[in-house]
Amino acid sequence: MLEVRNLHAKIGEKEILKGIDLVIKDGETHAIMGPNGSGKSTLSAVLVGNPLYEVTGGEAIFNGKNLLEMKPEERAHEGLFLSFQYPVEIPGVSMANFMKAAINEKRKFQGLEPMNAAEFLKLMREKRKVVELDSKLANRSVNEGFSGGEKKRNEIFQMAMLEPKLSILDETDSGLDVDAMRIVAEGVNKLQTPETSCIVITHYDRLLEMIKPQFVHVLYQGRIVKTGGPELAQEIQEHGYDWIKEEIGAE
Amino acid sequence: MNSEAQYIELYEQARQLIFAHAPESMNAVRDQAFEDFRRLGFPSKKVERYKYTDMQKLFEPDYGVNLSRLPIPVDPYQAFRCDVPNLSTSLYFMVNDSFYDRDKAQTPKDERIPQGPLPKGVVIGSMSEILALNDDLSHRLASYYARLAKTSDDAITALNTMLAQDGLLVYVPKNVKVDRAIQVINILKATPQNAQRQVPDMMVNRRVLIVLEEGAELKMLFCDHAADDKNFLATQVIEAYVGENASLDLYCLEETHNKNVRVSNVYIDQQRNSRVNHDVITLHNGVTRNRLDLTFSGEGAECTCYGCVIADKHQHVDNNTLITHHAPHCTSQELYKYVLDEQAVGAFAGRVLVEHGAQKTTSQMTNQNLTATKEARMFTQPMLEIYADDVKCAHGSTVGQLNDAALFYMRQRGIMLDEAKLLLQNAFVGEVIDKIQLTPLRDRLHYLVEKRFRGELNKCAGCKLCK
Numbered sequence: 001m002l003e004v005r006n007l008h009a010k011i012g013e014k015e016i017l018k019g020i021d022l023v024i025k026d027g028e029t030h031a032i033m034g035p036n037g038s039g040k041s042t043l044s045a046v047l048v049g050n051p052l053y054e055v056t057g058g059e060a061i062f063n064g065k066n067l068l069e070m071k072p073e074e075r076a077h078e079g080l081f082l083s084f085q086y087p088v089e090i091p092g093v094s095m096a097n098f099m100k101a102a103i104n105e106k107r108k109f110q111g112l113e114p115m116n117a118a119e120f121l122k123l124m125r126e127k128r129k130v131v132e133l134d135s136k137l138a139n140r141s142v143n144e145g146f147s148g149g150e151k152k153r154n155e156i157f158q159m160a161m162l163e164p165k166l167s168i169l170d171e172t173d174s175g176l177d178v179d180a181m182r183i184v185a186e187g188v189n190k191l192q193t194p195e196t197s198c199i200v201i202t203h204y205d206r207l208l209e210m211i212k213p214q215f216v217h218v219l220y221q222g223r224i225v226k227t228g229g230p231e232l233a234q235e236i237q238e239h240g241y242d243w244i245k246e247e248i249g250a251e
Numbered sequence: 252m253n254s255e256a257q258y259i260e261l262y263e264q265a266r267q268l269i270f271a272h273a274p275e276s277m278n279a280v281r282d283q284a285f286e287d288f289r290r291l292g293f294p295s296k297k298v299e300r301y302k303y304t305d306m307q308k309l310f311e312p313d314y315g316v317n318l319s320r321l322p323i324p325v326d327p328y329q330a331f332r333c334d335v336p337n338l339s340t341s342l343y344f345m346v347n348d349s350f351y352d353r354d355k356a357q358t359p360k361d362e363r364i365p366q367g368p369l370p371k372g373v374v375i376g377s378m379s380e381i382l383a384l385n386d387d388l389s390h391r392l393a394s395y396y397a398r399l400a401k402t403s404d405d406a407i408t409a410l411n412t413m414l415a416q417d418g419l420l421v422y423v424p425k426n427v428k429v430d431r432a433i434q435v436i437n438i439l440k441a442t443p444q445n446a447q448r449q450v451p452d453m454m455v456n457r458r459v460l461i462v463l464e465e466g467a468e469l470k471m472l473f474c475d476h477a478a479d480d481k482n483f484l485a486t487q488v489i490e491a492y493v494g495e496n497a498s499l500d501l502y503c504l505e506e507t508h509n510k511n512v513r514v515s516n517v518y519i520d521q522q523r524n525s526r527v528n529h530d531v532i533t534l535h536n537g538v539t540r541n542r543l544d545l546t547f548s549g550e551g552a553e554c555t556c557y558g559c560v561i562a563d564k565h566q567h568v569d570n571n572t573l574i575t576h577h578a579p580h581c582t583s584q585e586l587y588k589y590v591l592d593e594q595a596v597g598a599f600a601g602r603v604l605v606e607h608g609a610q611k612t613t614s615q616m617t618n619q620n621l622t623a624t625k626e627a628r629m630f631t632q633p634m635l636e637i638y639a640d641d642v643k644c645a646h647g648s649t650v651g652q653l654n655d656a657a658l659f660y661m662r663q664r665g666i667m668l669d670e671a672k673l674l675l676q677n678a679f680v681g682e683v684i685d686k687i688q689l690t691p692l693r694d695r696l697h698y699l700v701e702k703r704f705r706g707e708l709n710k711c712a713g714c715k716l717c718k
Binding site: 088089092106141162 | 667
């Protein structure tokens with residue numbers, strides 16, 4: 001699915017990623033944890049092609065294609081999806097128009113005709129139920145006036161609509177109450193197939209107990225410094241990161 | 252540079268001709284307008300209300316003026332299909348500055364767009380013909396002519412008054428509600444069909460007078476189009492008197508070409524508890540300067556004024572508004588939005604004047620602008636002038652670019668950059684379009700605006716004469 005080798009990236013003059021190596025196979029779920037400022041969000045931003053970041057070295061191959069040469073929209077068409085840590089409000093653009101544009105651009109890329117209105121509305125209805133959003137969703141402006149929980153559920157709704165191959169959830173659990181987190185986690189689990197993969201960026205073990213990754217990576221100072229199974233997340237939850245920092249001999 | 256010289260000369264030489272082809276009541280104010288024009292001259296950019304549009308330069312070229320009222324044979328039904336069709340409106344045409352007599356059309360009656368019946372007592376027609384009738388009503392209407400549009404303080408209004416010979420007159424009697432919107436299509440046309448020789452560029456001076464008696468209701472839509480490729484300079488003066496408890500919706504939609512100059516001065520007077528909604532939409536143009544002067548003469552009146560501008564290439568759009576709160580307890584609201592691309596220039600100067608004694612005034616003015624390139628220029632000047640001490644007034648303006656975070660968010664969902672921009676621009680002006688109360692017009696404009704942003708509206712679509 002995804003192979004990242006020795007990836008370096010900076011924002012402005014500040015180097016943030018200092019050689020990331022990560023291999024994700026079909027059907028796998030990986031968690032990425034790490035203290036604040038270690039580069040987790042930068043990694044997700046670089047993978048989806050956020051123009052604020054500059055890649056200074058390394059490569060990322062996505063299903064055999066060089067991800068770093070593609071425009072953000074092309075990466076999306078190839079099946080890459082980011083659930084934003086801070087979903088953007090777009091006043092005046094309805095969710096229906098927004099999703100219709102996204103779906104039809106993807107269909108165009110796949111050589112399919114645009115979806116007709118009835119089909120599209122049916123799809124919206126079906127998918128919003130995955131994250132328990134109500135029927136007003138279609139006419140609301142994208143994320144405008146949404147509560148924190150609604151914004152995150154809306155991200156997973158879009159994921160359900162677009163059926164990506166690889167989803168990156170960037171702190172999708174932050175700011176969620178217990179119920180909202182359950183809805184999000186169940187939503188994500190429903191969308192998992194043996195052909196799709198997922199990267200979950202989080203600070204907390206709670207979401208991981210529900211989503212159950214096979215691999216947990218610790219990102220620190222721009223590098224993956226430790227990789228383990230689900231038990232690693234529990235250890236971090238109990239003991240924090242200091243023991244890992246000591247282990248690798250960091251300051 | 253004295254661009255006014257040629258117009259002064261024209262008037263002095265052609266005065267008799269002008270008088271001969273116009274009704275007495277229009278002639279009555281003509282000499283005074285001429286004196287005012289000669290005194291004022293075209294405003295330089297030092298004149299506050301004209302600082303963003305250079306009138307001297309616009310009026311400098313040599314234009315032909317059809318003073319002897321030679322008919323320009325055109326059958327609007329054949330030549331023209333407006334971009335705002337099927338509105339269930341009552342449809343009228345003005346060819347240049349003349350009211351178009353439908354009976355002259357060669358198109359058989361049953362093939363014409365139906366006009367729709369008018370309620371009893373409502374008058375719509377040629378200003379020169381109605382004012383020449385010499386009956387009680389025409390005398391009464393004549394007394395309104397050039398009363399709001401003072402020639403003493405605006406050179407363009409003076410020029411228009413000095414040269415205008417015809418136009419449109421609309422009268423709605425007391426408590427009469429005109430349910431079906433009145434749509435007037437202004438067609439600019441210099442070249443007669445099958446013309447044998449070259450015709451000059453053309454100046455037209457259009458005049459509109461709207462009188463709503465107490466409790467009357469009217470919705471009007473003006474669509475401006477240029478039907479051939481000549482350079483046009485069109486001045487327009489619209490005067491609207493809105494009586495007590497009366498209601499006027501006045502929509503002005505411009506969709507002309509890059510060689511078109513439009514200078515429009517709109518004057519509105521509102522009596523007690525009246526209501527006005529004015530929308531001015533510039534979809535495609537050359538140089539446009541719209542002035543709006545609205546005065547609350549009676550208590551408890553309210554107005555909403557909206558503007559929407561989409562400009563690119565070297566297009567220039569200048570909206571200048573003055574809302575005068577003379578009476579207390581009135582409410583005014585203004586929202587103007589511009590999207591400027593390439594080298595387009597936009598200007599908005601809005602002034603709200605709350606006079607001494609106009610207590611309990613509520614007024615809000617907002618101007619928001621998007622500039623898509625570094626070369627696009629926006630000048631914005633919201634002004635409040637308050638002489639009463641118990642009022643609620645706000646004004647503000649912004650100039651900015653499309654939100655990068657929103658663009659990236661959309662691209663991450665697979666929406667191509669151009670399409671994402673289009674969605675954002677559409678949403679931006681959509682706020683103004685959504686305020687339009689005439690539902691079919693609103694739907695149509697959403698469609699036209701999107702077409703415009705896609706670059707598919709270079710000329711008035713549907714017009715057979717524009718190629």
